[in-house]
Amino acid sequence: MQDQGEIDRRVRAYYGGLFDEGARLTTRSAQGPLEHRRTQELIAEHVNTGRVLDVGGGTGVHARSLRARGLDVVLIDPVPEHVAAAAASGIDAVRGDARSLPFEDDAFDAVLILGPLYHLASESERLQALREARRVTRSGGFVFAAGLSRFIxxxxxxxxxxxxxxxxxTALWEQGLPPEGDRFPAGHFHTAEELADEVADAGLEVIAVHGVEGPAGLALEGMPIDRDDLxxxxxxxxxxxxxxxxxxxFSAHLLAVARVR
Incomplete structure (x- = not known):
């Protein structure tokens, strides 16, 4: 298993200068807007009012969409450049870690954890992040937790x-371990069933696990954003x-929708 401290350092370097996370969901290719729209749809099926925490929220693309729907959004991210970009766009943004959230119990109506899990190598650290998301979500509130598909x-x-x-x-397929040498600082790749199990083990009630982009999403990765037909x-x-x-x-991103009992 990879050293988590090294992954954390790579995450800050990757998102701090090597890769534009904001462009990924908006202008990089047709895949990004597809992922963004479908994720927002799945959130809107369950959350339309209240206070939302966006954990690992990057530059605030999802946070701004939620705010536009009238929700009160707070963003937390470990990358200083992300926090600065989100704050500059008007989002209440702070620097912090998914495994230790600086918020009181039951402080939010919903929590998004759309990036951190696939940067955490050990199940224990992923469960820690999920339990923190559960802790700060009120009873009856929702947690949306994303993983990267092992199949993809x-x-x-x-x-x-x-x-x-x-x-x-073999290690990738059987255990979700990222192969060495990839520039992307992955910690783990999930199956949908494994993601559901981890969310349940964190004490949350799993409603469903969705494939976000669907099987056509990967084809859109190389398409320009103006291909609205596709x-x-x-x-x-x-x-x-x-x-x-x-x-x-067959979706690049998996999304578990869960409720706090």
């Missing part, structure tokens, strides 16, 4: 590439089979 990660590492013989692909078609497909076991793992 496997495809990215084997399709069109020479077959590796060092056991890294985005709309991908949305129709994503909505239709969002929670289908097996098929949902």
């Amino acid at each position: 990660a496997l495809g990215a590492n084997v399709l069109g590439r020479p077959v590796r013989s060092d056991g890294a692909i 985005t709309e078609a991908a949305l129709v497909l994503a909505r239709a089979i969002s929670a289908e076991p097996g098929i949902r793992d």
